[in-house]
Amino acid sequence: MARVGLTTERLVRAGADLADEVGFDQVTVSALARRFDVKVASLYSHVKNSQDLKTKIALLALEELADRAADALAGRAGKDALTAFANVYRDYAREHPGRYAAAQFRLDPEAAAASAGGRHAQMTRAILRGYDLTEPDQTHAVRLLGSVFHGYVSLELGGSFSHSAPGTQETWSRILDALDATLRNWPAP
Amino acid sequence: MARVGLTTERLVRAGADLADEVGFDQVTVSALARRFDVKVASLYSHVKNSQDLKTKIALLALEELADRAADALAGRAGKDALTAFANVYRDYAREHPGRYAAAQFRLDPEAAAASAGGRHAQMTRAILRGYDLTEPDQTHAVRLLGSVFHGYVSLELGGSFSHSAPGTQETWSRILDALDATLRNWPAP
DNA sequence: TCATTTGCCTAAGGGCTTTAGGTAGATGCA
């Protein structure tokens, strides 16, 4: 009975990797046990249950994403910041589709409060400092940015854009141009 | 052994209702059998398997959504059409969250080809006739609209906007204003 | 009325989840 050295940390990280390989909703306690060549029941000392495992993977993804975004935002402002921030989301989703899907996992209120969700909102607001928006327009704009980034990334990832010209990189650039223009010239009600 | 009168049609419709009540990923062959007070195996004469059931629910949702959109678009143009079209998506998602989630279900290429997906794309293009866009900008704009609508609706449905002022109706209107302005004044590369 | 079709059933194998309780390897103290 060699001990493998399971920890919650290692399980969550391996779960995230597994998600990237086979999809977040194929992440299962059983599959994870197989990956460590260990019996399923053994995982239940480190993770409460399947839901808990998925929640922890989601929290990991949200942290990683927030860390990358913070890095990208350092020293940038205006459209430069907007573009860098947007690219973090898109690139993360392409490199880590399973983790990105995990970040969309519906968290219970307690987990949501402890998540990096707040950092994401704060950073989005920080970007808008480069544009002249006051409340409540700033909140509207935060929501617009969230919608476009999440919507674009999940449609592209789902393949909705893959069967028509022109390429998605071109569209992405033009959408960021359009967003920048919209923010610089936010319409009055 | 009274016969209940199962048909693929009835199963799919009931599956869609079930999705709206308990969530699309809680839709299961077993749950559906329980709903008809019938043994699980009985469903397999009408539906190939679980994946097939979900695909058929997705196709139903896409059709319903396209029908509503076509209705809403009739006799409208410009911003009027844009708003009506956008509201169809948002309202459908709020009335039928499970069906809306189903419409996001990853279809295999064959099912995708037979789906109402093409109608959606066509209608989005029709809206853009009210704005002065030529290819490839039109395609970029189609993708922007898809991203915003899908992104906003899924974030709102997921509760991302529910714990901050101002209300989401206000944001939604302002986002549509902003989109309209963007389309009227599409930035050159 | 009787043959055929077919709608729903029983039976059974296999997978994932979760809990309860056992055993052996690691840890720490004398």
Next chain:
DNA sequence: TGCATCTACCTAAAGCCCTTAGGCAAATGA
């Protein structure tokens, strides 16, 4: 170093979901 304790991983078992194979009885139609 030896022994007690801890704990990491295990076996066992129950419950639920998916799927296939084969059977019986209700509907259909000649």
